[in-house]
Amino acid sequence: MSYDRKHTAPAGGVQGPLVLGELTRTVLTALSDGARSRGGPLPAGGPEAVAARVRAACSPVLPRHGTGAQAALRTLVTAVARGAADPADPYCVAHLHCPPLAVAAAADLAASALNPSMDSWDQAPAAAAIEAEVSAALAALVHPGRPSPDALITSGGTESNLVALLLARERARAAGTVPLTVVCGSAAHHSVHRAAWTLGLPAPVTVDCPGGTLDPADLDRALAGRTGPLLVVATAGTTDEGLIDPLQEIARVCAAHGAELHVDAAYGGPLLFSDHLAPRLAGLGAAVSVTLDLHKLGWQPVAAGVLAVADTALLDDLALRADYLNAEDDTEAGLPDLLGRSIRTSRRPDALKIAVTLRALGRDGLGTLVEHCVRTAGALAAAVERHPALRAHPRSPGISTVLFRPLAADDLPDGGDALVAEIRRVLLAEGRAVLGRARAADADGTRRLWLKATLLHPRADADDLTGLLDLVAEYADALPRTTPSPAPARVVDPRKPSEAPRPTAGHAPPGEHR
Numbered sequence: 001m002s003y004d005r006k007h008t009a010p011a012g013g014v015q016g017p018l019v020l021g022e023l024t025r026t027v028l029t030a031l032s033d034g035a036r037s038r039g040g041p042l043p044a045g046g047p048e049a050v051a052a053r054v055r056a057a058c059s060p061v062l063p064r065h066g067t068g069a070q071a072a073l074r075t076l077v078t079a080v081a082r083g084a085a086d087p088a089d090p091y092c093v094a095h096l097h098c099p100p101l102a103v104a105a106a107a108d109l110a111a112s113a114l115n116p117s118m119d120s121w122d123q124a125p126a127a128a129a130i131e132a133e134v135s136a137a138l139a140a141l142v143h144p145g146r147p148s149p150d151a152l153i154t155s156g157g158t159e160s161n162l163v164a165l166l167l168a169r170e171r172a173r174a175a176g177t178v179p180l181t182v183v184c185g186s187a188a189h190h191s192v193h194r195a196a197w198t199l200g201l202p203a204p205v206t207v208d209c210p211g212g213t214l215d216p217a218d219l220d221r222a223l224a225g226r227t228g229p230l231l232v233v234a235t236a237g238t239t240d241e242g243l244i245d246p247l248q249e250i251a252r253v254c255a256a257h258g259a260e261l262h263v264d265a266a267y268g269g270p271l272l273f274s275d276h277l278a279p280r281l282a283g284l285g286a287a288v289s290v291t292l293d294l295h296k297l298g299w300q301p302v303a304a305g306v307l308a309v310a311d312t313a314l315l316d317d318l319a320l321r322a323d324y325l326n327a328e329d330d331t332e333a334g335l336p337d338l339l340g341r342s343i344r345t346s347r348r349p350d351a352l353k354i355a356v357t358l359r360a361l362g363r364d365g366l367g368t369l370v371e372h373c374v375r376t377a378g379a380l381a382a383a384v385e386r387h388p389a390l391r392a393h394p395r396s397p398g399i400s401t402v403l404f405r406p407l408a409a410d411d412l413p414d415g416g417d418a419l420v421a422e423i424r425r426v427l428l429a430e431g432r433a434v435l436g437r438a439r440a441a442d443a444d445g446t447r448r449l450w451l452k453a454t455l456l457h458p459r460a461d462a463d464d465l466t467g468l469l470d471l472v473a474e475y476a477d478a479l480p481r482t483t484p485s486p487a488p489a490r491v492v493d494p495r496k497p498s499e500a501p502r503p504t505a506g507h508a509p510p511g512e513h514r
Contacts, residue, residue, distance in 0.1 A: 007069040011113035020113060026073045034081020041089035043082060044431030050083045085434055090460035091468050094436035096239065096267055096293075098456040100301040107356035108301050116349045118153075120325040121336045124349060128336055131351035135306075137358065141272050142290045142308035150312035152341055153351050154305035157266030158191040160291035163307050163318075163343060164262045165195045165231065167289065170317040171260075172229035181205060183222055184233040185214035185245065189264055192233050204233070210441055212241050212395055216249035223257040230259035236281055237267025240438035240452070242377075242398020244268055247283030254286075263287040266305070268399050270297035274367035277374060288314065294354055297370050297400070299458060304350050315340065369458045373400040377455045379462035389473035393450055394443045403438055403450035404469075406476035417449035423475045424451060433468055 009019040043050050057079035066072070086092055088099035100108075116124030118131065131153055139149035154160045165182060172180040182204040184192050196204050207214060207222045214234055223230060232254050234245040247263060254261045263284055269292035271277040272284075284290060287310070294304040309315060319340040321328065326337045339345070358366070377397035384392040384404045391410075393403035406423070409416025420437070427433040436452030451472065453465070 007066075012115070016113065020109075023069055023073060024109070026070050027077050030074050030077035031081045034078045034084070035086060037078070037082045038084065038086070038431070040431045041092035041434050042085050042428060042431045044429070046429045054079050054083055087456065090457055090464040091432070092434040093453040093455060093457075093465075093468075094434045096296045096454055096456065098296055098299050099458070100295075101299040101357060101458070103360050104300050104353045104357045107353040111349045111352045114349070118342070118347045118349055119338055119345045121338060124338070127349035127352060128338055130355050131341070131349065132336075134351040134355050134358070138292065138306050139308045142269070142292065143285055143310050145285070146310055148312045149308065149310055150315055151306050151308040152315070153347075153354075154307050154342070155303040155344070155347075156295065156305035157189060157264060157291050157293050158194070159343070160266070160293075160305050160307040161189065161191045161233070161262075161264055162195040162198060164233075164289040164291065165192070165199055165201065166343070167309075167314060167317055168229070168231040168260060168262070169199055169201060171314075174317075175229065178228040180229045180231055181226060182231050182233060183207065183219070183259070185209040185219075185235065187212060187214070187238045187240065187243070188233055188235050189239055189266070192264070210445065212238065212243045212440065214245040214250060216246055216253050219250060220253045220256070223253065223259060226257070230254075230257060232259050232261050234261060234263045234287075236263055236265035236269060236271075236284065237399050239267070240401075241393070241395060241403060241440060242267060242401030242454070243395065244280055244399070247281065247286070249283075251283045251286035261287045262289045262291075264291045266291045266293040267296055269306075270294065270366065270370050271374075271399070273363050274370050276371060277367070285310075294357075297373065297456060298354075298357070298366070299369065299456075300350075300353055300357065303348075304354055318343065372458060372461075373455050376400070376457075376461050377402050377453075380453060380455065380465055383462055383466060383469060387469050387473065389476065390469060393440060395440070400455040402453045402455070403440060404453070404472075405448070405450050406473060408476045415446070415448055419476065419479060420449045420451060422479055423472060426475060426479065427471070433471060435468075435472075 010016045011020050043053075057075050067075070085097070087097045114127070116127035118124050118127060121128050135151040135153065139151040142151070143149035152163065154163065165180075169180050180201055182192065182196050182201060184204050185207050187209045188206075193204055196202070205222055207218050209215070219232065223232075232250065234247055234250045236244045236247065251261055265281065265284065268281060269290065271281055289310070290308045292306040292308060294300045294306065295302045298304060322339060326335075326339045331337050361369070377400040381392045381397045381402045384390050384402065389407055390404050391407055396402045396404065405416065405420050409419045412419060424435050424437055427435060436454060438450050438452045439447050440450055442448050453468075
């Protein structure tokens with residue numbers, strides 16, 4: 001077909017936003033239509049059914065003649081929205097996967113339309129200034145009282161941890177000593193081990209964490225007698241349980257052994273926005289570098305990572321010269337050098353959406369949202385304990401993470417792990433709930449499989465999740481107790497009272513809790 005010239009209009013300039021406005025209305029309608037068609041937190045049918053629906057919508061991906069912008073947007077956005085895992089649904093709680101605030105998503109639209117590339121000032125004049133302001137504000141939040149802290153905007157915790165280890169490796173090389181030794185707990189994020197591998201470092205010395213956090217006494221023993229440069233990686237918000245290592249005590253152990261401290265606070269770092277919760281991170285300021293993610297408890301669209309350092313000089317090893325981006329004479333003439341602000345070259349102006357959100361909500365507003373999620377996790381853990389068919393992990397809640405499992409699983413000869421895993425998979429397949437899974441030691445020390453709810457919704461509360469608990473209990477009763485069943489008895493979703501449930505032996509349909 002022939003297409004209107006506006007289908008090839010740039011998004012920027014004076015006229016581009018007018019065309020973008022028309023197309024955006026189509027996108028917003030498609031998002032709503034897709035979510036309505038999905039009818040829950042996840043599309044039903046499992047991977048093959050979802051892939052088939054998407055293929056049908058987008059085939060052929062590269063037609064000989066285009067369909068036009070409106071048709072392409074309407075068809076594909078509707079299909080992707082229908083097939084999305086939607087963190088705005090209270091039953092989508094498996095991961096550190098937040099529902100982005102509308103204000104942040106709107107700012108991200110502006111970033112896409114303007115399309116600054118953050119590798120040279122002449123591609124991003126205002127965006128470079130925004131990034132400098134955001135970096136300074138977040139660095140000061142993480143390292144208050146330091147004369148010259150700094151921060152990089154990254155793609156997330158994996159990149160931040162990689163750069164932290166890279167900088168530590170370069171400091172060790174500059175000192176002319178033996179290779180850097182990285183020490184972390186067994187609950188540390190997998191990206192710590194991947195970063196060491198990527199950088200050609202020895203595999204990290206891993207300290208067992210039976211209690212879920214890095215024990216300072218065990219760390220002290222692990223560091224004893226070691227020579228050469230040492231980097232200890234502590235965690236403020238473990239992925240599985242949301243636990244925070246005892247940072248103050250760890251910092252003292254590091255000081256006693258001459259070790260540097262990096263803290264992966266990708267999950268827990270935003271507690272700093274709350275005056276009430278910030279004391280949980282006491283000792284964070286002793287770290288030479290800190291990872292922080294704002295696409296978790298910061299409600300930003302991916303990506304919105306930060307690596308904060310105690311002193312801007314710690315970033316000097318990232319300096320790089322490419323004449324077409326940061327010629328020496330340009331730098332001397334006053335053009336900002338952006339190339340040393342990342343290990344990437346082309347990168348999005350992710351600081352814009354962060355800046356808009358910080359400005360719109362302020363520290364108190366963000367702190368209130370963080371407190372809401374933490375409070376909701378506590379209420380959900382209490383609701384689990386009151387539930388006659390479920391129990392919470394003895395350490396739950398973590399920051400905003402609750403581990404729980406059906407009591408029926410505890411009575412099974414295999415410990416019930418297969419039942420717990422099958423409950424999660426069937427809920428996924430039917431599109432009723434998105435729960436995570438985690439292995440963690442029980443009160444008796446036995447490692448068991450738990451269902452995981454990571455609560456990042458800025459508005460949902462524990463009352464919105466009581467039906468999810470009943471749903472898990474119903475599936476625990478309905479599913480076979482031995483081998484997984486591909487076709488379990490269908491259980492009514494408490495959020496869809498219009499559905500006609502199949503009766504479950506000995507049980508009424510899940511209660512009308514919502």
